[in-house]
Amino acid sequence: MAYERQELSAAAAEEQREICARINAVLGPGERYALVDTYGCQQNESDSEILRGYLAAMGYSFTEEEERADVVVVNTCAVREHAQMRVFGNVGALSAQKREHPEKIVVLCGCMAQSPEIREKVKRSYRVVDLCFGTNELWRFPALFEKTLEVHGLPGNRGRVFEATDEALVAEGLPRQRDGKVKAWLSIMNGCNNFCSYCIVPYVRGRERSRRSEEIAAEAESLVLAGYKDITLLGQNVNSYGRGLEGELNFAGLLRKINAIDGDFRIRFMTSHPKDATEELFTAMAECEKVAPHLHLPLQSGSDRILKAMNRGYTAESYLKKTELARKLIPGLVLTTDIIVGFPGETEEDFLDTLRLTETVGYDSMFTFIYSPRPGTPAASWENGASREEIQNRFDRLLKSANAQAAAIHKAQEGKTLRVLIDATNKGEYTLSSRSAGGRLVHLRGDASLLGRWAQVKITGSNTFALFGEII
Secondary structure: OOOOOEEOOHHHHHHHHHHHHHHHHHHOOOOOEEEEEEOOOHHHHHHHHHHHHHHHHOOOEEOOOOOOOOEEEEEEOOOOHHHHHHHHHHHHOOHHHHHHOOOOEEEEEEOHHHOHHHHHHHHHHOOOOOEEEEHHHHHHHHHHHHHHHHHHOOOOOOOOEEEOOOOOEEOOOOOOOOOOOOEEEEEOEEOOOOOOOOOOHHHHHOOOEEOOHHHHHHHHHHHHHOOOOEEEEEOOOHHHOOOOOOOOOOHHHHHHHHHOOOOOOEEEEEOOOHHHOOHHHHHHHHHOOOEOOEEEOOOEOOOHHHHHHHOOOOOHHHHHHHHHHHHHHOOOOEEEEEEEEOOOOOOHHHHHHHHHHHHHHOOOEEEEEEOOOOOOOHHHHOOOOOOHHHHHHHHHHHHHHHHHHHHHHHHOOOOOEEEEEEEEEOOOOOOEEEEEOOOOEEEEOOOHHHOOOEEEEEEEEEOOOOEEEEEO
C-alpha cells in the first residue's frame, strides 16, 4: 500500500461538488430518499455523515425505511466477524426489494469493502449490490455514484461499479449532514501504525494521517457556533496525532488549542493507545476545563505474555502505572477500557492476570469481547488451545466482575450533584438522558424542550449501567 501523506486538492473536492449538482439536475424535481445504514465505530459514523452530506447535495432526503429508500448505503465494519455476518445477512435480505424495485440502488462501502477478497465475494455472490468501494474512495462517492447511475441508464445493461484504491488522502472540505444538534464527531486523523496482531484496521484504513490543526480548530469553532455542546475528537490512536506532520502540534497541544475556543462546550476523544498516553496528555486534560475527565484506555489483556503476542507495546505494570498517574493528575477521572477474552494461546493463568488487573484498576466501565479472528491479520492463523466453552466461561466471569465494579462505582455517586448535558429523549418514566462531564449516563424526568441544555442534577439512584437523577 502507498502511505505517503497526500492531501486532496481543492480542485478535486470542487469537482465532486459539481458532480453532486449535476446528479441533482439530471434526476430532476420530485421526492427521492436515501438510507445510510452504519456498522462499527465512531469513525464509521463520521464517514456516514459525509455520505449523507453528498446524498443531500444530490437532492436526496433521508428515511429509516428500507422499502421507501431509492438508495440504500451500507457502511461496513471489518473489526469483528459478527458485524461482518450481519452486513452480509442484511444485504442479502435486500434482494426481494430489488426484484420488486430494480431501480433501487444498493451501495456497500467502508472497511469491509476496502478488502479485495470481500469486494470479490460481494461481486460474485451478492448481485443485489450495484456499487462497492472502500474507505479510501469515500471522497469520490459522487463520481462513483454517477457512474452507477449511468450504468443503470443503459437499457438492458446490468453492469455494476466496483472500485478501490490504496491511495489514502487527507480530504478537507467534504460536505456533512450530522445527526442531531447536541453532539458532534470531529475526525482529527485516520489510519493506524500499530499493527496489533489481531487488528484489521491498519489494512483497511491505512497508515496514520493527521489533519492540520488549523483545519481541525476551524471545524471545532464552526460546530460551537452552530450550537453543538459535546465534540468528540476521533482517531484510531489520537495520542499519535501530528506525528510525521512537520511543524504540527501533538495531541496535548491540539487539546489546548481547541480548549481556547470561546463557548460552553465539552471536548471528548476516542481512542487512546496506552503506550502513547503520556504525562503531558494527562496534564493537558487536567488543565483544560473543557476537556472531559474521561479516558478510554484499552487494556486488551492483563497478561504480559499475551500483550506481547498482541504486539501492544506495553506491559501490565506499565499500564497500571499510567492509570495511577492519570488518576493522580485528573480530578474525578472516569476510566474505561476494552478487553479481549480468548486470544490465541490464552491460558487460565493469563485470564486470571487480566481479571486481577481489571479489579486492581477499578474501571467505571469495561467493553468486553470474545476474540474474533480477522483474515489477513497475523493472529488469524494461530491455534487457540482453549475450547469455546472455556472461553465463554472466562468471558462470563469477566463480565460479572465488570458489572459488579460498575454497580459499586455508580452506587457511590448517589447523593452527589453533577452538571450534565441533556442529549437524548427516552421512553418510559425517565424521559430524558444526559451525560456527566466524565461521560456517565444519567436518566432524568423532564420535558423534551430541555434537550441540548445543561442542568444541575442530584443523583437519586443507580444501577450497573446508568445513574438516575432529579433536575435541581
